[in-house]
Amino acid sequence: MPATVVVGTQWGDEGKGKVTDLIARDMSMVVRYQGGHNAGHTLVVDGESFALQLVPSGVLYEHVTPVIGNGVVVDPFVLLEEVATLESKGVDCSRLKVSGNAHLILPYHQELDMLTERYLGKNKLGTTKRGIGPTYADKATRVGIRVQDLLDEKIFREKLEAVLGDKNTVLTRVYNRLPTDPAELADRVLTEVVPRLAPYVSDTVGLVHDALDGDREVLFEGAQATFLDLDHGTYPFVTSSNPVAGGACTGAGVGPRHIQRVVGIAKAYITRVGAGPFPTELHDEDGDTLVDRGHEFGTNTGRRRRPGWFDAVMMRQAVRLNSLSEVAITKLDILDTFDSLKVCVAYDVGGERHEHLPYHQSDLHAAKPIYEELPGWRTDLTSARSRSDLPPEAVDYLGFLEEQIRAPVSLVGVGPGRDQFVDFGS
Numbered sequence: 001m002p003a004t005v006v007v008g009t010q011w012g013d014e015g016k017g018k019v020t021d022l023i024a025r026d027m028s029m030v031v032r033y034q035g036g037h038n039a040g041h042t043l044v045v046d047g048e049s050f051a052l053q054l055v056p057s058g059v060l061y062e063h064v065t066p067v068i069g070n071g072v073v074v075d076p077f078v079l080l081e082e083v084a085t086l087e088s089k090g091v092d093c094s095r096l097k098v099s100g101n102a103h104l105i106l107p108y109h110q111e112l113d114m115l116t117e118r119y120l121g122k123n124k125l126g127t128t129k130r131g132i133g134p135t136y137a138d139k140a141t142r143v144g145i146r147v148q149d150l151l152d153e154k155i156f157r158e159k160l161e162a163v164l165g166d167k168n169t170v171l172t173r174v175y176n177r178l179p180t181d182p183a184e185l186a187d188r189v190l191t192e193v194v195p196r197l198a199p200y201v202s203d204t205v206g207l208v209h210d211a212l213d214g215d216r217e218v219l220f221e222g223a224q225a226t227f228l229d230l231d232h233g234t235y236p237f238v239t240s241s242n243p244v245a246g247g248a249c250t251g252a253g254v255g256p257r258h259i260q261r262v263v264g265i266a267k268a269y270i271t272r273v274g275a276g277p278f279p280t281e282l283h284d285e286d287g288d289t290l291v292d293r294g295h296e297f298g299t300n301t302g303r304r305r306r307p308g309w310f311d312a313v314m315m316r317q318a319v320r321l322n323s324l325s326e327v328a329i330t331k332l333d334i335l336d337t338f339d340s341l342k343v344c345v346a347y348d349v350g351g352e353r354h355e356h357l358p359y360h361q362s363d364l365h366a367a368k369p370i371y372e373e374l375p376g377w378r379t380d381l382t383s384a385r386s387r388s389d390l391p392p393e394a395v396d397y398l399g400f401l402e403e404q405i406r407a408p409v410s411l412v413g414v415g416p417g418r419d420q421f422v423d424f425g426s
């Protein structure tokens, strides 16, 4: 059975949680393939809000096996706490599977993340300081510790001892901090984490392929987004993994031939957290309206997101980078109060028109948006449930986006609730 990927197409916070949840209904397995607990999905079910950081969205469906793939970095303390919170709300997490090849975020990663950001001062990257970058760095330099290492106490202690030799030199000599005692940390992890985590640890590659071979639907769930991708985003203001659809292959252990459907998720406008180039950024009242109406503050960090008009140039690039087969537009209802709406259709870089993202980032910094203006609908969309419930201006806005990004719009979000969406494709 061919698999589906859902991927954020902007700078994150597109509402992937809700769309993934909708698509997950028809799946038998949902697999996270990259990132860590910096993802922060929010789902609203029957008025109750669920904040998922590591556990895949499908956990709320009893027929779905939620899988944390090898490409994810796992803070075991955070994962176990999330599981405990979900279970306290009556969500059964016993089906959860965690790849033995996923890398562990341990307390020293978080400490180093914090210290490095502080040390960088005004040049800081704006990381979420959860140790995700340092853990991926350890993975690349081959000093990482994997989930499977927890199941072999001798190996775990040895690896921790070896890596902390190095980390402690940096912690004490560069940052003037206390060292981490490897034996103490090992004891803590082996008592607090291992007995609770061990039942979830699995050969997730085998499970994913068993599902595919058995003709069961598998969904690969991306965290963060296309323009935060380590290779294709606005480097260095990016995450340390590959959220693009191709990341599902390495991060879950499947070849590209298994992936047939790629759903890109975009807000009806755009936001960005932290530093980095942002051609359609708004510093005016319209921007404030987007932030206020859209509650554009980080789920995990509470930081105000930078707002802007929809950028079709970036979306065209996202269509290319992910081979998007369709696009889900979220938060269309946030635009309900505007008299008119702007969509960036091209960039002006030094007097030259660019229909596609300029490859050189200096050009992206210099890019001036070329807008087309469309009439707003000034109607409350939150109770729209089908295409025919949408006012003509909203249908035209979505049609214009389809034409600009050259991909069909399938789903449209009109509110935070699970049922607040319009099937635009039908």
Ligand code: GDP
Binding pocket: 008, 012, 013, 014, 015, 016, 017, 018, 039, 040, 041, 042, 043, 044, 299, 330, 331, 332, 333, 334, 412, 413, 414, 415, 416, 417, 420
């Ligand atoms: P993610 O990081 O991309 O998963 O984004 P989140 O799911 O954390 O953030 C999206 C926020 O917007 C959550 O609070 C959702 O409940 C909410 N949301 C999602 N879709 C819609 C929508 O169509 N309209 C409105 N008003 N809110 C939405």
